[in-house]
Amino acid sequence: MTKKMAKAGRFLAKALGIKLEDSPNFLVETFHSEGSEFSAEHDTFLEESPTTIEFLRDLVPSGKALAAYGKSLFPCISWLPSYNLHWLAGDVVAGITIGAIVVPQGMAYAILANLEPQYGLYSAFVGPVIYWLFATSKDITIGPVAVMSTLVGNVVNEVRLVHPDYPAHVIASALSIIAGCIITAIGLFRCGWIVDLISSPHSQPS
Template identity: 35%
Template sequence: MESNPSTMQEQSPSCLEITMEVHSVVPPPHKSTIQKLKTRLKETLFPDDPFRQFKGQPTKKKWVLAAQYIFPILHWGPNYNLKLFKSDIVSGVTIASLAIPQGISYAKLASLPPIVGLYSSFVPPLVYAVLGSSRDIAVGPVSIASLILGSMLTQQVSPTGDPVLFLQLAFTATFFAGLFQASLGFLRLGFIIDFLSKATLIGFMAGAAIIVSLQQLKSLLGITHFTKKMGFIPVMTSVFHNSRE
């Protein structure tokens, strides 16, 4: 079948014609200031829209969903099987090999008995297994918090002079810190961290790493009389002054 070039040239301009359709944009409905504020608060405090699953459900089902939302173990627990248990055993042994020495070292940073570090590494994962739902989060003590706690308490009480009072104050401070964190979580105020820039977080982590490393000089060099301050200059001054120990 042969095509006529003249016919194609005659038809080509008509084929290039494009029909333009103009669509009118409908403006959004007007909202009052209170409605806008309500919408913004809902987007900020409840980005996952947890109340969506309760819509159109009977009362009994709502209670079940509420219990599963507060205690996620009720959601995935019935589907737990032996295969998952075997995998959890392997991962638990692997993490324990790291968490045990890490917990002891964090207790040392806070000037607390080693058994406290073991408890702090053992109890939080058990609590989070009931109240949490993330598979990748690490729960337990951290170095900078342990260091700040120990430095704060040693300014008031000596861990060797009155160890019982020191331990009681550590438990009290930990309780109020946990209460404050629980309040932030209950009020859905985790978005506050978004206001911290990446440079601020990087600087904080770098500074924390330096402070923790400097505090290890006491045990590394065997210094008995060490400064209670965490600054670079006081720590290095204490190291040079007590280097003969």
């Protein structure tokens, strides 16, 4: 019955000069005693089941996504082209101020780590020089701290009890490389949320 009505409607539209737009997926419902059955007058779209290879292919990032990820690793790319003399003047003042603080501070931290004072200067110098390539920080200096220096000193003492032939600076350098590899992996895999699981001393009840 529905099919006859559809044909009658098309004939009437054609007689009245009405142009009908046929849908490529137009379905005509035909009723039978068992239930309703759909038949298509035109080719219908049949979606194939996804395969494992297609799923894995979708996980591979595109060239544009890789370029955006690489750019995110170096934030300096976005602001370095607009660097100006006004910023340079401020950076010079900040550098002199930081240097006046970091030099004696680094030497003191080296002594806490049971190292010679010059190794504290090496550690204090490399951090600020390289850190600006990967992030921005306007309020703090990147380098050793008192607690970390004390922990390194304890590790140096423990290792030298077992291996007295190893120099202290070699032990500290190996420890720094191991810690640096772990931190680099955390940064590359965007696992900075781990820091949220570390409780802050200010949040602990007194």
